[in-house]
Amino acid sequence: MKKTIAVISVLFLAIVLIISCGRKPAQEKKVDQEKQVNPNGSSELAIVMRTMMEHGKELKKSIEENQPLVPYPVEIKTLMTAQPTEGMIEDKDVYNGFATFHLATLDSIYLKNVEPKVQFNHMVKSCVDCHENYCHGPIPTIKKLYISSK
Numbered sequence: 001m002k003k004t005i006a007v008i009s010v011l012f013l014a015i016v017l018i019i020s021c022g023r024k025p026a027q028e029k030k031v032d033q034e035k036q037v038n039p040n041g042s043s044e045l046a047i048v049m050r051t052m053m054e055h056g057k058e059l060k061k062s063i064e065e066n067q068p069l070v071p072y073p074v075e076i077k078t079l080m081t082a083q084p085t086e087g088m089i090e091d092k093d094v095y096n097g098f099a100t101f102h103l104a105t106l107d108s109i110y111l112k113n114v115e116p117k118v119q120f121n122h123m124v125k126s127c128v129d130c131h132e133n134y135c136h137g138p139i140p141t142i143k144k145l146y147i148s149s150k
Protein backbone atom coordinates (compact mmCIF):
# COMPACT_ATOMS: atom_id res chain seq x y z
CA MET A 1 0.00 0.00 0.00
CA LYS A 2 2.74 2.42 1.02
CA LYS A 3 4.59 1.49 -2.15
CA THR A 4 1.55 2.25 -4.30
CA ILE A 5 1.16 5.66 -2.69
CA ALA A 6 4.85 6.39 -3.29
CA VAL A 7 4.57 5.39 -6.95
CA ILE A 8 1.45 7.48 -7.40
CA SER A 9 3.02 10.57 -5.85
CA VAL A 10 6.16 10.23 -7.98
CA LEU A 11 3.98 9.93 -11.09
CA PHE A 12 1.96 12.93 -9.99
CA LEU A 13 5.10 15.03 -9.49
CA ALA A 14 6.40 14.02 -12.91
CA ILE A 15 3.10 14.98 -14.53
CA VAL A 16 3.06 18.36 -12.77
CA LEU A 17 6.62 19.06 -13.99
CA ILE A 18 5.80 18.06 -17.57
CA ILE A 19 2.64 20.14 -17.64
CA SER A 20 4.32 23.24 -16.24
CA CYS A 21 6.99 23.11 -18.91
CA GLY A 22 4.55 22.16 -21.65
CA ARG A 23 2.50 25.25 -20.87
CA LYS A 24 5.40 27.58 -21.62
CA PRO A 25 4.59 28.57 -25.24
CA ALA A 26 1.09 29.69 -24.29
CA GLN A 27 2.45 31.75 -21.39
CA GLU A 28 4.99 33.30 -23.69
CA LYS A 29 2.29 34.42 -26.11
CA LYS A 30 0.48 36.10 -23.25
CA VAL A 31 3.67 38.01 -22.41
CA ASP A 32 3.92 39.05 -26.07
CA GLN A 33 0.52 40.64 -25.85
CA GLU A 34 0.85 42.23 -22.45
CA LYS A 35 4.56 43.03 -22.74
CA GLN A 36 5.50 44.30 -19.27
CA VAL A 37 3.24 41.99 -17.27
CA ASN A 38 5.11 39.13 -15.62
CA PRO A 39 2.61 36.51 -14.51
CA ASN A 40 3.13 35.55 -10.88
CA GLY A 41 5.35 32.59 -10.35
CA SER A 42 7.75 33.20 -13.25
CA SER A 43 11.30 32.24 -12.32
CA GLU A 44 14.20 34.60 -12.98
CA LEU A 45 15.43 32.18 -15.62
CA ALA A 46 12.04 32.03 -17.34
CA ILE A 47 12.12 35.83 -17.66
CA VAL A 48 15.67 35.72 -19.10
CA MET A 49 14.42 33.11 -21.58
CA ARG A 50 11.61 35.37 -22.76
CA THR A 51 14.17 38.11 -23.34
CA MET A 52 16.22 35.61 -25.36
CA MET A 53 13.19 34.75 -27.47
CA GLU A 54 12.37 38.41 -28.12
CA HIS A 55 15.97 39.22 -29.00
CA GLY A 56 16.14 36.15 -31.25
CA LYS A 57 13.17 37.44 -33.25
CA GLU A 58 14.66 40.93 -33.59
CA LEU A 59 18.06 39.61 -34.56
CA LYS A 60 16.53 37.28 -37.14
CA LYS A 61 14.69 40.23 -38.68
CA SER A 62 17.84 42.35 -38.84
CA ILE A 63 19.78 39.53 -40.52
CA GLU A 64 17.01 38.81 -43.03
CA GLU A 65 16.73 42.49 -43.91
CA ASN A 66 20.51 43.01 -44.09
CA GLN A 67 20.30 45.62 -41.35
CA PRO A 68 22.97 46.21 -38.65
CA LEU A 69 22.78 43.36 -36.12
CA VAL A 70 20.69 44.15 -33.03
CA PRO A 71 23.04 43.84 -30.00
CA TYR A 72 21.91 41.35 -27.36
CA PRO A 73 20.59 42.47 -23.95
CA VAL A 74 23.16 41.99 -21.15
CA GLU A 75 20.62 39.97 -19.11
CA ILE A 76 21.33 37.04 -21.40
CA LYS A 77 24.73 36.75 -19.71
CA THR A 78 22.90 35.78 -16.48
CA LEU A 79 21.81 32.51 -18.08
CA MET A 80 23.89 30.54 -15.56
CA THR A 81 23.11 32.53 -12.41
CA ALA A 82 19.38 33.33 -12.82
CA GLN A 83 17.20 31.26 -10.48
CA PRO A 84 15.35 28.50 -12.39
CA THR A 85 11.93 27.06 -11.52
CA GLU A 86 12.40 24.60 -8.67
CA GLY A 87 13.31 21.09 -9.79
CA MET A 88 13.96 22.20 -13.38
CA ILE A 89 17.76 21.83 -13.34
CA GLU A 90 19.23 19.08 -11.22
CA ASP A 91 22.57 18.65 -12.97
CA LYS A 92 23.91 22.19 -12.90
CA ASP A 93 27.24 21.18 -14.49
CA VAL A 94 25.55 19.74 -17.57
CA TYR A 95 23.28 22.78 -17.76
CA ASN A 96 26.29 25.12 -17.52
CA GLY A 97 27.93 23.23 -20.37
CA PHE A 98 24.94 23.89 -22.65
CA ALA A 99 24.74 27.49 -21.43
CA THR A 100 28.44 28.20 -22.07
CA PHE A 101 28.13 26.76 -25.55
CA HIS A 102 25.01 28.82 -26.19
CA LEU A 103 26.74 32.07 -25.19
CA ALA A 104 29.69 31.21 -27.43
CA THR A 105 27.38 30.66 -30.42
CA LEU A 106 25.60 33.93 -29.62
CA ASP A 107 28.88 35.90 -29.55
CA SER A 108 30.02 34.25 -32.77
CA ILE A 109 27.17 35.90 -34.71
CA TYR A 110 28.80 39.28 -34.08
CA LEU A 111 32.33 38.31 -35.16
CA LYS A 112 33.86 39.88 -38.23
CA ASN A 113 34.20 37.75 -41.36
CA VAL A 114 31.44 35.30 -40.48
CA GLU A 115 28.17 34.62 -42.24
CA PRO A 116 25.65 35.92 -39.63
CA LYS A 117 22.84 33.75 -41.00
CA VAL A 118 24.88 30.56 -40.58
CA GLN A 119 26.06 31.54 -37.09
CA PHE A 120 22.52 32.53 -36.12
CA ASN A 121 21.22 29.08 -37.03
CA HIS A 122 23.99 27.48 -34.93
CA MET A 123 22.82 29.64 -32.05
CA VAL A 124 19.19 28.53 -32.48
CA LYS A 125 20.35 24.91 -32.58
CA SER A 126 22.08 25.41 -29.22
CA CYS A 127 18.75 26.62 -27.75
CA VAL A 128 17.02 23.50 -29.06
CA ASP A 129 19.80 21.17 -27.80
CA CYS A 130 19.52 22.47 -24.26
CA HIS A 131 15.72 22.39 -24.35
CA GLU A 132 15.72 18.75 -25.39
CA ASN A 133 17.28 18.04 -21.99
CA TYR A 134 15.27 20.36 -19.76
CA CYS A 135 12.12 21.82 -21.19
CA HIS A 136 10.38 20.48 -24.30
CA GLY A 137 7.41 22.86 -24.34
CA PRO A 138 8.96 25.85 -26.15
CA ILE A 139 10.90 23.80 -28.77
CA PRO A 140 8.37 24.28 -31.64
CA THR A 141 8.38 28.06 -31.01
CA ILE A 142 12.19 28.17 -30.83
CA LYS A 143 12.48 26.26 -34.12
CA LYS A 144 10.52 29.01 -35.86
CA LEU A 145 13.58 31.22 -35.33
CA TYR A 146 15.66 29.25 -37.86
CA ILE A 147 16.46 31.31 -40.93
CA SER A 148 15.73 29.20 -43.99
CA SER A 149 18.33 29.23 -46.72
CA LYS A 150 16.83 30.74 -49.82
Ligand code: HEC
Nearest residue numbers: 024043045046049052053084085098099102127130134138
Ligand atom coordinates in the same frame (compact mmCIF):
# COMPACT_ATOMS: atom_id res chain seq x y z
C1 HEC B 1 21.41 26.11 -21.26
C2 HEC B 1 20.08 25.67 -21.49
C3 HEC B 1 19.13 26.52 -22.28
C4 HEC B 1 19.40 27.26 -23.41
C5 HEC B 1 20.71 27.40 -24.17
C6 HEC B 1 18.16 27.89 -23.77
N1 HEC B 1 17.17 27.56 -22.88
FE1 HEC B 1 15.26 28.29 -22.87
N2 HEC B 1 14.89 27.34 -21.12
C7 HEC B 1 15.78 26.54 -20.44
C8 HEC B 1 15.19 26.14 -19.18
C9 HEC B 1 15.85 25.27 -18.13
C10 HEC B 1 13.91 26.72 -19.13
C11 HEC B 1 12.89 26.67 -17.99
C12 HEC B 1 13.15 27.91 -17.12
C13 HEC B 1 12.38 27.92 -15.81
O1 HEC B 1 11.20 27.54 -15.81
O2 HEC B 1 12.96 28.35 -14.81
C14 HEC B 1 13.74 27.46 -20.38
C15 HEC B 1 12.59 28.16 -20.73
C16 HEC B 1 12.40 28.80 -21.94
C17 HEC B 1 11.17 29.43 -22.36
C18 HEC B 1 9.89 29.48 -21.55
C19 HEC B 1 9.96 30.70 -20.63
C20 HEC B 1 8.65 30.92 -19.88
O3 HEC B 1 7.86 31.73 -20.34
O4 HEC B 1 8.46 30.26 -18.85
C21 HEC B 1 11.39 29.96 -23.61
C22 HEC B 1 10.40 30.71 -24.47
C23 HEC B 1 12.76 29.67 -23.95
N3 HEC B 1 13.35 28.96 -22.92
C24 HEC B 1 13.35 30.07 -25.13
C25 HEC B 1 14.71 29.90 -25.41
C26 HEC B 1 15.39 30.46 -26.59
C27 HEC B 1 14.71 31.28 -27.68
C28 HEC B 1 16.69 30.09 -26.50
C29 HEC B 1 17.84 30.44 -27.41
C30 HEC B 1 17.93 31.80 -27.89
C31 HEC B 1 16.83 29.29 -25.28
N4 HEC B 1 15.61 29.20 -24.65
C32 HEC B 1 18.02 28.72 -24.87
C33 HEC B 1 17.05 26.17 -20.87
C34 HEC B 1 17.71 26.73 -21.95
